[in-house]
Amino acid sequence: MTSQAESKLLCETGAGTPMGEFMRQYWLPAGLSSELEADGDPMRLMLLGEKLIAFRDSSGRIGIMDHRCPHRCASFFFGRNEEDGIRCVYHGWKFDVDGNCVDMANVPPHQDFKAKVKAKSYKATERNGLIWVYMGDQTDIPELPDIEANLQPEAEVDFRFVQRRCNWLQALEGDLDTSHLSFLHFGSVGKDALNEESTQRHLLANRAPEFIVQDTDYGTMGAAFRPADEDNTYWRFAHYIFPVWAFSPNWPMDVNILARAWVPMDDEHTMFMEIIRKNVRSAYKAKDGKQLAGAMVMDRLRPNSTDWFGRWRLSDDTENDYGIDRGVQKTGSYTGIDGIHLQDQATTESMGPISDKTWEHLSPTDTLITATRKRIINAVNAYKKDGALPPKSRLAKTVHGVRSGSFTAPKHVTWLDAYEQQMATGAKNKAQAAG
Numbered sequence: 262m263t264s265q266a267e268s269k270l271l272c273e274t275g276a277g278t279p280m281g282e283f284m285r286q287y288w289l290p291a292g293l294s295s296e297l298e299a300d301g302d303p304m305r306l307m308l309l310g311e312k313l314i315a316f317r318d319s320s321g322r323i324g325i326m327d328h329r330c331p332h333r334c335a336s337f338f339f340g341r342n343e344e345d346g347i348r349c350v351y352h353g354w355k356f357d358v359d360g361n362c363v364d365m366a367n368v369p370p371h372q373d374f375k376a377k378v379k380a381k382s383y384k385a386t387e388r389n390g391l392i393w394v395y396m397g398d399q400t401d402i403p404e405l406p407d408i409e410a411n412l413q414p415e416a417e418v419d420f421r422f423v424q425r426r427c428n429w430l431q432a433l434e435g436d437l438d439t440s441h442l443s444f445l446h447f448g449s450v451g452k453d454a455l456n457e458e459s460t461q462r463h464l465l466a467n468r469a470p471e472f473i474v475q476d477t478d479y480g481t482m483g484a485a486f487r488p489a490d491e492d493n494t495y496w497r498f499a500h501y502i503f504p505v506w507a508f509s510p511n512w513p514m515d516v517n518i519l520a521r522a523w524v525p526m527d528d529e530h531t532m533f534m535e536i537i538r539k540n541v542r543s544a545y546k547a548k549d550g551k552q553l554a555g556a557m558v559m560d561r562l563r564p565n566s567t568d569w570f571g572r573w574r575l576s577d578d579t580e581n582d583y584g585i586d587r588g589v590q591k592t593g594s595y596t597g598i599d600g601i602h603l604q605d606q607a608t609t610e611s612m613g614p615i616s617d618k619t620w621e622h623l624s625p626t627d628t629l630i631t632a633t634r635k636r637i638i639n640a641v642n643a644y645k646k647d648g649a650l651p652p653k654s655r656l657a658k659t660v661h662g663v664r665s666g667s668f669t670a671p672k673h674v675t676w677l678d679a680y681e682q683q684m685a686t687g688a689k690n691k692a693q694a695a696g
C-alpha cells in the first residue's frame with residue numbers, strides 16, 4: 262500500500278519539494294513550436310507550480326522565464342516582444358531569452374546597473390516541432406533524450422496536448438494500467454467484433470491478463486500477457502520513463518512510434534502531451550468497418566485562452582459529467598462517454614484532484630503501477646540524500662529505441678526475448694521500407 266507520506270512525496274512537484282527537484286533534473290516537454298511566433302504574443306505557461314512566460318524572439322529563439330519582471334515584479338505577460346527581447350511595460354526594462362537585462366530604459370545612464378540584474382530564465386530548445394525546457398541547474402544541462410517519436414520529422418507525426426484536472430501521477434498511471442482497456446474503452450465490444458488479423462481482438466477475448474514487470478535504466482517496463490491461442494501468447498508492453506513519460510501499448514509494436522508525457526502544471530493540473538507517427542492512430546474499427554461504440558479518437562477542445570490554465574482544455578468536463586449519455590451506456594458503449602481520452606479523463610479526474618492512495622486496494626493487474634511508484638520513491642529519496650540520479654537515466658541513448666506495443670509470440674519464448682525479437686523485426690521492417 263502507498264502511504265500518505267509516500268503519496269505526498271510522489272505527487273508534490275513544486276520548487277523545493279523532493280519530487281519537484283527530481284523532475285527538474287530532466288528536460289520536460291513544454292509546448293508546440295507552432296504556439297510561439299517570432300515577436301508574437303508572450304504565452305502564459307504553468308509548469309511544476311511555476312508561473313512562466315514563453316516567447317519567441319525576433320531571431321526565432323525561445324525564451325522561458327519566470328513571469329515576474331525582476332524590477333518590481335510586474336508580469337512579462339503584458340510585455341512587448343520586440344527586437345530580440347521582451348520589454349516589461351511598467352518601466353521599460355528589457356531582457357533577452359537568457360534572462361540578461363539588455364536595457365534599463367528608465368534609469369539614467371550613469372546609474373544603470375543592468376549588468377547586475379537577471380530575469381530567472383530556463384534553457385529552452387526545440388526539436389521536430391516540440392519545445393523543451395530544462396528547469397534544473399542551468400550550469401549542468403543534460404542531453405535531450407532520444408525519444409523515438411520526437412526524432413521523427415515534424416511532418417511525419419501528430420502532436421496532441423490535452424489538459425487534465427488532476428495530479429500528474431494518477432493521470433500517468435492510466436497508461437501503465439493497461440487492463441482497463443477491456444472495460445472502460447471496450448467493455449461493450451464483443452470478442453468477435455474486430456477483424457481476425459487484428460491482434461487487439463485478444464484483449465476482448467480475455468479481459469483478465471497477467472502482468473510481469475522489471476526496473477530499467479530509464480524507469481520501469483512491464484507487459485500484460487494472455488494466451489492468444491494454444492501455441493502463442495499475446496503481449497502488451499508498456500514503459501515508464503523518468504520523470505513524466507509513459508509509453509502505452511495502444512497499437513501494434515512494429516508501428517507504434519508513440520510517446521506520452523504527463524507534465525505537472527501544478528499538483529492538481531497536468532498537461533498531457535502525445536507524439537505519434539501519422540497513420541498509426543486510427544479509430545478501432547469493427548468488422549463492418551464502422552467505428553466501435555465510444556471509441557472516438559479525436560478530442561473536442563475549447564478555444565485556448567491566455568489564462569494560466571487556458572491551454573488545451575476539453576469541451577466536456579466535470580461540469581457536464583463529460584457528456585455521459587445513460588441511454589448509450591445501456592445499449593452502446595460501456596460508459597456512455599464519447600471518446601477514449603474523454604473516458605480516461607472522466608475516470609482519473611473522478612478520483613479527486615489528488616487521489617487518496619490509502620483508500621486503494623491494488624491488485625496483481627496493477628503490478629506496473631506498484632513497481633513504478635517504488636522505483637520513483639527510491640530514486641527521489643536517493644536524489645534527496647546525496648544528489649545521485651538513477652545511473653544512465655539522463656543519457657540520451659538510454660531511451661533510444663524504447664517502444665511500447667502489442668504483438669503475439671510463441672508461448673515458449675520468454676517475455677524479454679519476445680520483446681527483443683519484436684524490436685528486431687520492427688527495425689528490419691523499417692530498413693526494408695526505407696531501402
Ligand code: FES
Pocket residue numbers: 330331332333334335349350351352353354
Ligand atoms: S516592473 Fe518591470 S520594468 Fe519595472
Ligand SMILES: [Fe+2]
Pocket residue numbers: 435441442445446601605
Ligand atoms: Fe485508457
